[in-house]
Amino acid sequence: MSIRPQVSYSTIPSPCFVLEENLLIKNLQLLQRVQQEAGIDIICALKGFSFYHEFPLVKQYLAGATASSLHEARLAYEEMGVKCHVYSPAYLEHEFEELASYTSHLSFNSLNQYQQYYTRAKEKGISCGVRINPEYAEVDTDMYNPCVAGSRLGIRRSDLGSHLPDGIEGLHSHTLCENDSFVLERTLSVIEEKFGDLLPQISWLNLGGGHLITRADYDVNHLIQLLKGFKSKYPNLSIIMEPGSAIGWQTGFLKSTVLDIVDSAGIQVAILDVSFAAHMPDTLEMPYKPRIRYAYHEPVEGKPTYRFGGMTCLAGDYYGDYSFDEPLKIGDEIILEDMIHYTMVKTTTFNGVNLPSIGKLNTRNEFVLYKRFGYESFKDRL
Ligand SMILES: Cc1ncc(COP(=O)(O)O)c(C=O)c1O
Numbered sequence: 001m002s003i004r005p006q007v008s009y010s011t012i013p014s015p016c017f018v019l020e021e022n023l024l025i026k027n028l029q030l031l032q033r034v035q036q037e038a039g040i041d042i043i044c045a046l047k048g049f050s051f052y053h054e055f056p057l058v059k060q061y062l063a064g065a066t067a068s069s070l071h072e073a074r075l076a077y078e079e080m081g082v083k084c085h086v087y088s089p090a091y092l093e094h095e096f097e098e099l100a101s102y103t104s105h106l107s108f109n110s111l112n113q114y115q116q117y118y119t120r121a122k123e124k125g126i127s128c129g130v131r132i133n134p135e136y137a138e139v140d141t142d143m144y145n146p147c148v149a150g151s152r153l154g155i156r157r158s159d160l161g162s163h164l165p166d167g168i169e170g171l172h173s174h175t176l177c178e179n180d181s182f183v184l185e186r187t188l189s190v191i192e193e194k195f196g197d198l199l200p201q202i203s204w205l206n207l208g209g210g211h212l213i214t215r216a217d218y219d220v221n222h223l224i225q226l227l228k229g230f231k232s233k234y235p236n237l238s239i240i241m242e243p244g245s246a247i248g249w250q251t252g253f254l255k256s257t258v259l260d261i262v263d264s265a266g267i268q269v270a271i272l273d274v275s276f277a278a279h280m281p282d283t284l285e286m287p288y289k290p291r292i293r294y295a296y297h298e299p300v301e302g303k304p305t306y307r308f309g310g311m312t313c314l315a316g317d318y319y320g321d322y323s324f325d326e327p328l329k330i331g332d333e334i335i336l337e338d339m340i341h342y343t344m345v346k347t348t349t350f351n352g353v354n355l356p357s358i359g360k361l362n363t364r365n366e367f368v369l370y371k372r373f374g375y376e377s378f379k380d381r382l
Contacts, residue, residue, distance in 0.1 A: 012255050012367050015274045015356035019252040019340050021363050027214040028061035038227035040239040045209045046072040048244015050345050053370050055080040066242040070095045073102040087172055100124045107131045107172040114165050129170030136190040137175040144177040157194045164201050174208025181223035199234050206240040214249045248341030258332045268306045270328055275310035277317045278350040280343055293335035295322040312351040349378040
C-alpha cells in the first residue's frame with residue numbers, strides 16, 4: 001500500500017466511471033490468445049460489459065457479441081457492427097422481427113419457444129439452438145446458480161428426446177459464475193455424460209459465460225489444453241464462449257469524493273457523492289466489499305478508519321470499514337476499484353441521485369469524457 005496522493009485525477013469529474021483502456025487491451029489480448037490457441041470463438045456478453053464506446057476496440061480482438069434482449073442486440077449491431085448470438089428465457093412477439101434482424105445465432109429456452117419462433121428465425125437465415133440445463137453448477141450463491149432446483153433456465157435432459165427438434169444446430173449451456181477452467185472441465189464431463197449422444201447432431205456448442213479467464217490466478221494454459229482436447233473429440237463442433245465479466249475485469253474504477261465526515265457513536269463515516277445501492281448494487285446484492293485504492297481493505301488498529309456511506313437515505317447504503325495511513329478530509333478523492341463490469345448496466349437513479357459520468361483514460365493516460373447525466377435521466381424512467 002502506498003500513501004494516498006492529495007488529488008490524482010483532478011481533471012476527472014466526480015463521480016465518474018473511468019475505464020482504463022490499457023487494462024482493457026490487456027484483457028482482450030489474453031482472450032484473443034485463447035481464441036487463437038484453442039481454436040474457439042470468444043464473444044462479448046453485453047449483460048456484463050456494455051461499455052459500447054469501446055466496442056470498436058473489442059471487435060478488433062473478439063469474434064462478436066452475445067445479447068439477451070432486443071436492446072442489447074441492437075447496441076451490438078449498431079456499435080460493434082456485428083449480428084449477435086442471442087439467448088433470452090422468452091422472446092417477445094412484438095419484438096421478434098426486429099430482434100431477428102440483429103441476430104446470427106439464437107437459442108431457445110424451451111420447446112414451446114422453439115415451436116413459437118423457429119420457423120420465423122429459420123426464414124431469416126438464423127442458426128438456431130436450445131439452451132440445456134446440465135443440472136450441474138459449482139456456484140455458491142443461489143442468485144447466480146442457473147441449476148438451482150426449479151430453475152427456469154434451460155431444458156433438462158429428461159425433457160429432451162433422443163433427437164433434437166428439427167433444424168436445431170446448436171446447444172447452449174451457461175452454468176458458470178466467476179469460475180475457473182477446472183470447473184469448466186467438470187462441467188464438460190457432465191455435458192458429455194448427459195448430452196453426449198446429441199453432440200454429433202449439432203455444429204456449435206456455446207459454453208456460456210462465467211469463465212473468469214482474465215483473473216490473475218486463472219490457468220489459461222489448462223483452459224487451452226482442455227478446449228483443444230474437447231475439440232479433437234468433436235471436430236464437428238465450433239466452440240463458443242461468451243464471458244462478460246472477464247472482459248471488463250479490473251479495467252477501471254469509480255471516482256468519488258468525500259462530501260462529509262460524521263462521527264456516529266465513535267465510528268467515522270465518510271459520506272461519498274456515490275451510492276452503493278444505486279451505483280454499485282452488486283456490492284450489496286452479491287454481496288462483496290469493494291476495494292478502495294490506497295486503503296487497507298480491513299481495519300488496522302491505530303490507523304484512521306472509516307466507513308463509507310452512500311448519498312441515498314437507505315440505511316444499508318454503506319460499506320466498511322477501511323483504514324488509511326492519513327486521516328481523510330472533506331473533498332478527498334476516493335477511488336473504488338474494479339467498477340466497470342456489471343456496474344454501469346445495473347445503475348439506478350434511486351432517491352433521485354444522479355448517475356456517475358462515464359469516461360476513459362486512453363492509452364496515453366489522457367481522460368476522455370463520454371457522458372454526463374442530469375435530471376432527464378431520472379425523469380425519463382418514471
Ligand atoms: C447466458 C449468459 N451468457 C453469458 C453471461 C455472462 O457471464 P459472465 O459475465 O459471468 O461471464 C451470462 C451472465 O449471467 C449469461 O446469463
